[in-house]
Amino acid sequence: MTMAEPLLELQRVDKQYRRGSNQVQALSDYSLALHGGEVLGLLGPNGAGKTTAIKVITQLCEPDAGLLLWRGAPVRDKRYLGRLGVLLEGRGALNERLSTWENARYFCGLREAAFDRAHFNAMAELLELPDPRAPVRLLSTGNKLKSGLLLSLIHRPDVALLDEPTIGLDLFGVRKLDALVRYIAAEGCAVMISSHDLHFVERLAQRIACIRQGRKVFDGAKQDFLRVEHAYALSLAVRDGPPPPLPAGLQWQAPADGPLRLALRDHAELCRVLAVLMPALPAAEGLQVERVTLREKYQALVGNAQETA
Numbered sequence: 001m002t003m004a005e006p007l008l009e010l011q012r013v014d015k016q017y018r019r020g021s022n023q024v025q026a027l028s029d030y031s032l033a034l035h036g037g038e039v040l041g042l043l044g045p046n047g048a049g050k051t052t053a054i055k056v057i058t059q060l061c062e063p064d065a066g067l068l069l070w071r072g073a074p075v076r077d078k079r080y081l082g083r084l085g086v087l088l089e090g091r092g093a094l095n096e097r098l099s100t101w102e103n104a105r106y107f108c109g110l111r112e113a114a115f116d117r118a119h120f121n122a123m124a125e126l127l128e129l130p131d132p133r134a135p136v137r138l139l140s141t142g143n144k145l146k147s148g149l150l151l152s153l154i155h156r157p158d159v160a161l162l163d164e165p166t167i168g169l170d171l172f173g174v175r176k177l178d179a180l181v182r183y184i185a186a187e188g189c190a191v192m193i194s195s196h197d198l199h200f201v202e203r204l205a206q207r208i209a210c211i212r213q214g215r216k217v218f219d220g221a222k223q224d225f226l227r228v229e230h231a232y233a234l235s236l237a238v239r240d241g242p243p244p245p246l247p248a249g250l251q252w253q254a255p256a257d258g259p260l261r262l263a264l265r266d267h268a269e270l271c272r273v274l275a276v277l278m279p280a281l282p283a284a285e286g287l288q289v290e291r292v293t294l295r296e297k298y299q300a301l302v303g304n305a306q307e308t309a
């Protein structure tokens with residue numbers, strides 16, 4: 001992960017929506033920085049404020065307080081918008097009567113960027129987009145999504161904001177999207193993925209920003225996110241008798257019914273425990289070791305957060 005100056009930054013942003021006589025605090029004192037070449041996963045339950053953050057970045061809505069910075073300077077006009085690639089709520093802007101190819105040329109003209117045929121072909125190939133010369137209206141829903149995605153990135157943006165990019169893609173489409181995200185990040189693009197698809201985020205993001213009810217609850221390296229408490233969960237089903245001994249400093253959690261449980265910090269600790277447990281294993285009824293995934297960490301962090309609406 002690069003530690004260079006952020007390309008884009010939200011600093012202490014507040015955003016409130018008015019809904020009749022009610023007010024919804026969508027963002028509270030919210031800060032976020034995006035660096036070139038990094039893939040950031042923006043996570044949060046429904047209504048947490050993710051889309052609002054993207055709308056503030058793209059000037060689709062104005063914050064009540066706080067700053068938006070582009071390359072370290074407060075944004076004063078809309079010029080930086082041409083350096084963004086945006087996919088909002090899974091959809092890119094495109095003209096369905098034109099082909100992906102024609103749309104791409106049109107969008108490059110609009111953004112005052114040179115149309116790069118090799119970049120177009122590389123993305124179409126990675127996405128396995130069939131017939132880029134056919135009118136978009138003739139494509140299947142999933143292929144229209146791929147087309148929209150390609151178009152949001154055709155001008156080689158410095159920052160890509162991908163809001164729910166996996167919606168409507170099948171398993172194979174998502175794998176192709178993986179490849180596309182890696183390709184643009186390797187080119188130096190800062191990629192922010194806002195998604196409920198935790199497997200997708202876990203595979204790609206080096207950094208996780210987690211938001212709950214408009215507030216930041218985590219922002220840091222994915223490894224640190226996964227290491228918040230422990231990396232492995234071990235459970236051991238034993239017959240009657242005392243629980244088998246563990247290395248010094250560790251203690252079983254022993255629920256009234258169900259197997260013994262143990263949370264382990266890392267791979268080294270897991271190996272130490274298994275070595276000590278080995279003699280007791282033949283008499284045990286079952287051993288299970290699970291890697292704690294982003295899903296469990298995420299659930300622990302956002303709890304049962306309900307939509308603030």
Ligand SMILES: Nc1ncnc2c1ncn2[C@@H]1O[C@H](COP(=O)(O)OP(=O)(O)OP(=O)(O)O)[C@@H](O)[C@H]1O
Binds near residue numbers: 018046048307
């Ligand atoms: N235009 C609006 N007018 C009033 N309230 C709004 C508006 N847009 C969003 N909200 C409210 O602001 C809060 C944050 O919404 P936002 O869409 O940013 O969340 P989100 O994290 O993107 O959610 P989701 O994962 O469901 O897309 C929610 O309570 C939502 O109901």
